[in-house]
Amino acid sequence: MTTPTMKAIQLHEFGGPDVLRYEDAPMPQLQAGEVLIQVHAVGLNPPDWYLREGYKTLPPEWRPKVSFPLILGTDVSGTVAAVASDVTDFAVGDEVYAMVRFPSGLAGTSRAYAEYVNAAASEIAIKPAGVEHLHAAGAPMSLLTAWQFLIDQGHDEPNPLQPHRHEPVPLAGRTVVVNGAAGGVGHFAVQLAKWKGARVIAVASGRHEQLLREMGADEFIDYRKSNAEDVVHDVDLVVDAVGGPGTGRFLRTLRRGGALFPIFPLGYSGADEAARLGVTVSTTQVRSSGAQLAELAALLDAGAVRVHIDSSYALADARLAHERAATGHIAGKIVLQVR
Template identity: 75%
Template sequence: MTMKAIQQYAFGGPDVLRYEDAPVPALRAGEVLVRVHAVGLNPPDWYLRDGYKTLPPEWRPEVSFPLILGTDISGVIAAVADDVTDFSVGEAVYSMVRFPEGAAGESRAYAQYVSVPASQVARKPARLDHLHAAAAPMSLLTAWQFMIASADDVQNPLQPAPHQPVALTGKTVLINGAAGGVGHFAVQLAKWQGAQVIAVASGAHETFLRELGADRFIDYTKTAAWDVVSEIDLVIDAPGGPDAGRFLPTLRHGGALFPIFPLGFSAMDEAARRGVTVSTTQVRSSGAQLAELAGLFDRGVLQVAIDSVYPLADARQAHERAARGHIRGKIVLSVP
């Protein structure tokens, strides 16, 4: 039995993505088979597509071709393994599939069917259609696990100590990259927890972010945040990377900086001098957390923004859109 999927046979740019027939995945013990209705795009998709060039060579996983990208899905259960009792055929579900353990291509979400460990599946929020549900998992779980609760007690691969979220009630939180996938969820979670929120993004996103709850907005194209704010309790730097240290002067002694993408950060000595905690973690699949978050969607606490939608066959164009940047919310593939 075959399905339509996006496959690639070599690393490279968006042009390596091919829409073609592929085998429907076999169902194994502990899994459900999902008929996919929509797929959410995330940065690890293009990192894997081009061979994880941003990672040190020793961190790059072994990859087998043909490769199917993707982790975030929303769809309907088409089959369940004999030992799965929590889900039934016909239920609408969403998931972040096999991440990070499937980072070498085992998640295989750019397809009409995906097999998923039942522990990583949750029932789709009733208030969201499949497009919006597929846009949520990785970005929302990232914000949740950084800010609210970690996924499990697995050793943090990015630092010796476990990542510890900080209490947000009554605190001032600055979110850089606030209009993007992780950022726009971070704004909402911080506000839900009772924080004062400063959102940093380009000026085109001001109205959008104020509607999500931002108390103050800084247009980074006109003003450097570190020149106009100080005594911040927590900075969530969604882009992260080598430049995250720029935000250290904005933090009070005892404050915290959470770079979502930590690679290249080299200002630990300065952070120590300033009495600032720098911490990061690896987002992990969790059906239990997605079930909890579904409740927040259904109660109207959270909403998800979609930047653009492309048919599965146009995954190449979706990746080209991602490469242009300045994304508001998430890019989504609709699956026929």
């Protein structure tokens, strides 16, 4: 019996964008508790290129074991094509969006760069009716990251990078700095902080000032002209959507009792300084959650949060999308159009 196939972007080796191949791949096999989604659009995220490169930035012992060929991607918006017999919350024809198998799919088992993807019913939600698939696909990972850092972690899974559970902090009436404010996570963090009543200072390239002010930023710092840590003082929270070794520079911008949330914490080494200054540094690992996506759908539908699209490409042109990502200075999200 012939195995049904679909078009997908497959990876047969690690490398640059040129290793992404548009070719036939086996259709997903629906398992108990799952939904088969006919994909209309796919949102790109940093873990996509981290995996494509072989997770070179991670210590060798942290790099997941992969089996080639593999299909990248986690974020989709599409239409339900089939449901397992034990699934009752979704039906064929429903328009849905999801972050598929993350972080469990770090080894390339999320498989979203494709015409079809299977996902646990617990990971998907009905797509916001007023948001087209292209924009809905840009939301899941980045918006869930901002939500789980700022509003509700939504799980109790331990974080290997810190001994304590991540706890969001009150935002109403507080001053919040968002570094990397124009990026995927950053532009959602700006909007969520503003929605919760914070005064928001956005740090990004000057070309993105108008966009970020439209999204609610009260103040804007062009990092090419000023170092935020030199001009900002006594703030309540810094959300560093860039993160990495440089995130410690924001410690001196915070008041005693303030908090620093690095989205990408690897390389941070300022624990002693944070303790001396009385500042909490906390991070978390974003996790798939259909329940939270359902909650966020209401915000997206109401326009309280919106997805900004930097650029879009056909699925067959995933290489070009990854090349765009590599140039940096992304405003919002890069998306692949499948249908």
